[in-house]
Amino acid sequence: MKRSARIQQSVLGMMVCGLVGCSVVPGTNRSQLNFMSDSQMNHLGGETFSSILQKGKVIEDGAVVARVQAIGTRIVQSAHGLYPSADIPSEWEIVLIEDDTPNAFALPGGRIGVHTGMVELAGSDDALAIVMGHEVGHVLAEHSAERMSHTVLITGGLITGAVALKDQDESTQRWTMAALGAGATVGVMLPYSRVHESEADELGLMIAANAGYDPRASIPLWQRMAAASGGRLEFLSTHPVPATRITNFQGLMPRAMTLYRQAGGQ
Numbered sequence: 001m002k003r004s005a006r007i008q009q010s011v012l013g014m015m016v017c018g019l020v021g022c023s024v025v026p027g028t029n030r031s032q033l034n035f036m037s038d039s040q041m042n043h044l045g046g047e048t049f050s051s052i053l054q055k056g057k058v059i060e061d062g063a064v065v066a067r068v069q070a071i072g073t074r075i076v077q078s079a080h081g082l083y084p085s086a087d088i089p090s091e092w093e094i095v096l097i098e099d100d101t102p103n104a105f106a107l108p109g110g111r112i113g114v115h116t117g118m119v120e121l122a123g124s125d126d127a128l129a130i131v132m133g134h135e136v137g138h139v140l141a142e143h144s145a146e147r148m149s150h151t152v153l154i155t156g157g158l159i160t161g162a163v164a165l166k167d168q169d170e171s172t173q174r175w176t177m178a179a180l181g182a183g184a185t186v187g188v189m190l191p192y193s194r195v196h197e198s199e200a201d202e203l204g205l206m207i208a209a210n211a212g213y214d215p216r217a218s219i220p221l222w223q224r225m226a227a228a229s230g231g232r233l234e235f236l237s238t239h240p241v242p243a244t245r246i247t248n249f250q251g252l253m254p255r256a257m258t259l260y261r262q263a264g265g266q
């Protein structure tokens, strides 16, 4: 996003915060604009997840599924322990999808999809935990809801509309959003912003370390990811650039290592 657009977005956010209220992201304390209801985001997440699973090939059982689900479960438990104020489900659906593209995603309402290509690229449990931590971080920080809130405002340019929307029933909200061009299931899958990616990196690293996974695995993981991708993946959706990302991880490492050692790691 260009600087002017970022400023415009934050000014807009501040103006609207006064009208519809803002929430604070657990763990980073960043104030965010979010006037989407949890039930609506859960619904959109469920619809999007179903349509992805219908198109993809879900691997139902086997050692790799068990491994991905075991790591995912530990990550979710860690997220709850580390960020108790976060409004995330206790039960998550964790699915392995047959797809060579090294990618993973998470959706509102507690849903995670991991491609077989990502399991291969990650290699170790530590790296896979960092990937899944990143995805849980997006959900925990309600990035989809924040992005859709901004989209509704920017597309419609209607601050009054946002106020009105907050108190409408779900079907009216959905209709209004569709009319504003935000779309429903499409909106949930739009690329994340740089701020969101960095925040998910930070939350995910802490969640993984707190679960006893070695945070130092993050750096070679991102190096492999950069080498494997032409920048088209969610994980490298053009920003932050891999070098910046690795520098960020290095800055976060002391805090992550403290959590890792508290969890029994060395």
Ligand SMILES: [Zn+2]
Pocket (backbone or CB within 6 Å): 134, 138, 192, 196, 197, 200, 234, 235
């Ligand atoms: Zn991400």
